[in-house]
Amino acid sequence: MSNEILSPAEMAEADRLTISAGPRDGIGLMRNAGAAVAAVVLAHFPAARRVHVLCGPGNNGGDGYVVARILGDSAVDVLLWASGSPKAGSDAALAASECQVRPRPLSEFAAETGSVVVDALYGAGLSKPLSGDAARVVEVATELNLPVVAVDLPSGVSGESGQILGQAFRARFTVTFARKKPGHLLLPGREMCGELVLADIGIGDRIIAQLEPRTFENTPPLWLESFPIPAVDTHKYLS
Template sequence: MRIELLSPAEMGEADKRAIEAGPFDGIGLMHNAGAAIAREVLARYPAAGPVHVLCGPGNNGGDGYVVARLLAESGAAVSLWASGPPRAGSDAAIAAAECPLEPLPLADFSAAPGSIVVDALYGAGLSKPLDGEAARAVERVAGLGLPVVAVDLPSGISGDSGRATGPAFYAELTVTFARKKPGHLLMPGRGHCGEVVVADIGIGDAVIGGLQVRTFENGPALWLTALPVPDVDTHKYRRGHVGVFSGGPASTGAARLSALAAARSGAGAVTVLSPANALMVNAAHLTSIMLRKIDDTAELEAFLAERRPSALVLGPGFGVGEKARDFALAVLGAQGGVEGLVLDADGLTAFRQQPDLLFAAAAPKDGPALVLTPHDGEFARLFPDLATDEVLSKPERARKAAARCHGIVIAKGPDTVIAAPDGRAAINANGAPWLATAGSGDVLAGLVAGLLAQGMPAFEAACAAVWMHAEAGSHFGPGLIAEDLPLALVPVLRALIAEP
């Protein structure tokens, strides 16, 4: 799996470097791209009616001229519609000159039901909303319900952010080149792309490797080598110990969900850290998971010193206030042994008035790693300026937040982004709608902590947890509730560990 995601600017640089390295020049790469698209159209729509190829004036349109020529040579009925001529001397102009079809004005575009549309108007590089004749073409295609094959990215969708700032095509199939773009995975772009095929057009891995890409598609290829697998001579404390803070007697379930997920992840020992008034409630529901009374920072510090947990979870069902802040700061200030703190739910909201207090505590490089798991509302409480900055893409917001908090940020949603302070970011693509259920986030927090406790680096642990959480939700499917998720993780983990 090729996991790098290229921004439109990085893709342009990759094109330039590939042309310099050879063997393909610019028109050669364009011929390869057009051929890949034409093959997909012919394979998927062998009995389709007329094909309408819509071409813009840039390189995306140049790909379209190649597609139109090749489809016509194959015997397909092709109509070519152009929004304007390519720039003289450009590769797109060469492709247009090679195409025997006479382009019709896009302003006159019309089609009948049963047609296929190839969208080669603007692709990933468009930085402004579609308007005029292009916007009208989108409306006509949508009104007729015609299947669309998009070249690189559906026109109207930002390759950087996935945003649709105006009209945009909905494609059944998107054919992109060399690598995906962030806009293929970020919402709403992901919903506009349909199936995404990445075509090899002659831009080699060495070219991509030279770009020092910092954005990735989240998946096992990104972190599998760091996934902890126990040795034959291991014992439970070598597999890590997780502590999960519980709320009061009426709010204990969330902590137990986190604790069970940490245990299922492979952590050798898990302890629920409960206030005295909730001990009996927790005890009635726990079997393999241990229980400890923690009512104040003195008891917490004693637990850290005696039992040396590797990672802790604070927030699920805990309550918002000074106690949450004190406990979080005590963990971040712990010396020796604690690998990380996962701050979720109430643990995040507790710092909404004093986020800098949390960020300063996480700053020392030799301290525990901080992992934040905010949904959009929680993100806005800690990073209000970033949340309201409409220029930034979701990965850019998450990167800036990670740098500010000196920790890993899991910006949750259907397009969850995981970002590290060093600028790495991963976009998750296997999100499942079944995970939109109460308690799902508590399970994710416990899963992150369980992997951290076993020695997995914080960024990789966060990425792995997000992917496994989503995969478990997809495998379970309809009817999923949060209580199902820890057990649903088992086949996912089994398959990962079995991978060569």
């Protein structure tokens, strides 16, 4: 069953269990995630004038560095804007070191019509309103009506509740990994996600089962086996 809904904390635990079980490590999951996002950009925006990749200092930003590297290798005109440096020795720092695109300060962000934004700032773990440079970038992207591809969840949307924390990107596509989170399905976050792409990055069903999820998306596979399907000769007087 793949209709489990995981909280941000449960998803982080799924990452940890996957890494502990091997053979995939953290950077392997990050590379897979970034590749999934880059594939969406290349498939849906082949004529983009430029792609602006926004990277935060955490794992979401690490995914963004992978996206920028792959797009650069694909001859896409890429600018990378960073809100801070990843922690030394982290998977995000390794992803940044592998990226050939030189980061620019997010405080200097500027964009042009015809370009695309990849939002890899904060993802589902954000717990406080966007402010400062991040909030300004949201305003710029909104004013220019730039298509946004969000990594995991549009920055500014709570992964726990779907509430908008101050302001948020309105994404054209949101690429999330392994399972959906409450913020993808609950309003108003649901409307901010655009088309949701669920990517397999190597977190197996057995790992998800270890979490013993208690929240599920209400789709037919959840209840169809228990649904009384009427036979051909069924009528209202037949009990």
